[in-house]
Amino acid sequence: MMEILTCGQVPNDQIFARKAPAADVSRAVSAILADVRREGDAALLRYAAEFDGAAPERLEVTPAEIDASVSQVEPEFLAVLERAAANIRDYHRRQLRTSYVVAEQDGMVLGQKVTPLARVGLYIPGGTASYPSSVLMNAIPAKLAGVPEVVMTTPAANGRLNPAILAAAKVAGVDRIFRTGGAQAVAALAYGTESVPRVDKIVGPGNAYVAEAKRQVFGQVAIDMIAGPSEILVVADGTCDPRFVAADLLSQAEHDRLASAVLVTDSAPLARAVAAELERQLSSLPRAEIARASLEQNGRIIVAENLDQAIEIANELAPEHLELSVENPFDCLSRVRNAGSIFLGKFCPESLGDYLAGPNHTLPTMGTARFSSPLTVDDFVKKSAFSYCTAPALAAMAADIALFARQEGLEAHARAALIRFEEASR
8 A cells, every 4th residue: 555665776756756736726716716805795605505515694603602512512622622722822922022122322223013913814624624723723822922803714514613613712712703614714814704804814724725715815915824735754763663653644644635644764674564554553544545545645655774864855855744753863853954843752643743732733734844834923923123213323324325225226215315414405
């Protein structure tokens, strides 16, 4: 099922192959965006009936409905939600930035003003799986940043919302919730409708339609990233238990047929053992059909010459999740350049990061970890620079400003500095 590729025996393009892109949905998404922009709530209700199985009587979820849903959630799960939220807050609180002022020096005061975004939109999927963890991961950093209003959209399958999603929203401090999903929900957040307010930024995961909608509305609003299917790359040495490695690969393969699960190891025996273990564990996995399709289409096992080469392969692939399941993981950490989130050691599964550890699980995919980062508190603020200058300080710099401006052919720039020290014409 999982092809085993040995470095030096197969071409590099097989080692570094990326999964095929999803089907082009841009035209369909453009039509949905145009409909919502033109028709507002009416389009949202029509698409809910078409895609979700029922058009809701009202789009916004009331506080009473939220409380009623929360009461249906098992107390044990509510307690886990609270523990996860506490860990996420503790981790992200350390990312908070403050405004600063550079003390007056030579007649100038410089600084930076940090301002939270006024309103943020959170998209939460409701398709083959619903993710209360994504509510926590996206809403908590926004509220820590000081965003006054966090608006959440999520589809209501056959008119029903997942109580666990609503419970997570309450724990995370989400302010308003709307029953709408898909590209139409992204459109509502970007443009606003009679019911759904327009936001400054849209964050959260989604399918190909949601990702394409975010791409098309970018510029009208900010977005977190264009997220592709989930990815895991495990670097494992010969001391690993193949059961652990197989379980970790399956933890991402079960997400989506397009998900990618890759093992890179310096041990051919481990490679064979993991391939066999995957078959054994698949036999009892509830989402086995999805996981098997993912492994067959996008998974692979790569046998490297040594751990150094294994880590370089990981750097080239720049995975969303990277597990260093090796004897001395901290010795390898400094050599990792490209990864969304890194899990160190044999008892640090990726699922720890998905739910409870604290670091964000909204991560760059499709190799974009080469140049981008996980979601942070910084994603929910904007920064403004400010400057103050006295007349003597500007006088000392005016000639240099003018020289620079004229070098660029911008005479009005030069005059703006010089005119303040010329005698007014009468």
